[in-house]
Amino acid sequence: MKNHKQELLVRMQRQYHRKHPWRLNHNGLYVPHSYNETRPDSLSRWDDVGFILNGRRIIVWWQHPRHVYGSAIDEQSWVEAGPGPQDDWLLDGTTTNYKRVGKSRKKIVSYTTRQPSAEQEAHYKQLRLIRERLTAEGIDLEVNASWKRERLNWATGISLIVPLEVRNEVELAQVASLARRLLVGQTTLEKEFPGYRYGKNEWIKEQKAAAK
Template sequence: MKIKRLERMRDSQRAYHRQCKWAMEDGIYAPHSYEETPPDAWSWWDDVGFILGGRRVIVWWIHPRQSYADEIGERAWSEAGDPPREGGFFGDSTPNYKRVGRSRKKIISYTRQPAQGELRQYYDKLDAVTKRLQHDGIDFEVSPSWRRERLSWATGVALVAPLEVRNEAELKTVADLARRLLRGETTLDREFPDYCYGKEQWLAEQARG
């Protein structure tokens, strides 16, 4: 039995792909350049697109070390506490306007001024806590995972997998893995049996620089 909402979304995805073409090479859409990426660099995150069944798939990939680093950041914020409120969040900021119509303007962003006084002390503390946690590591483990999301213009795939991406050939490996996961041809347990990224892996990588 067809679900009308899903059918409408699939039609919308196909129509968007027909109207707005991706600049693709070797079967993938690569939004980022690798010209300045060293061949032995650690990988953190990347995006890649491909076409499956006449519809776009966009993959938001991150390495488990990125998830680990994000958790360090979260814990550093928690340990440092809330920042002091000096004049409110926008108190030390300058609004940037955009003209709307002939005589009206609306605020589209704020330019924040350099932090001073207690606020500067707070960010110095946050920086010190972050560096300590990065140096010592934290008790936290990351396993491979993936999640599908239906968008009006594409199928989104949030993928956490221990791959290294330093060129388009390696990026294609990410796209191939996502494609096989969507088709049910493989699982992350099969691709990365018993894999887990934690404190031991983080400290080993930090020691190697």
């Protein structure tokens, strides 16, 4: 039985691509980010890359497992710190700054926010200390290699979590190649990264190496 919704999405993807062509590099990849300031030995966290498959756009949202692990540490830090005082200092009490335009008119040029309260400052300090402790100690979490496909009306999105390093366009092309091979069934993550797990030991090891 045909899935009319999926067929509609496929047609919409192809129509969108025809009307809004991507700027692709010489390898046929959409590269949204620059690597001019990326060190060749840096530890990667996330990136995006796109390519064309069967006349449709594929956009890959890649994360290294260490980025997923680090995000989990941030979330746990907020949980342990608690909600804190209900003091929206970024918006409440904002001062609007104007600049004169002519004799009788003026325009908004900037906003000045007030300082956070003492209670809010104390909460931020507690949050920072908790995050520093969890970053040094690690948390009980294991991140597996995974991927998930999502059909959008303009592209097929691939959420990909794999232990690759992406510091230049050559390494980014490896992410695109893996995503393409996964899509067409030429490989699996178990074949590419058999038994892979990223956990506390890997996190602490990288933290100690970065501190040297």
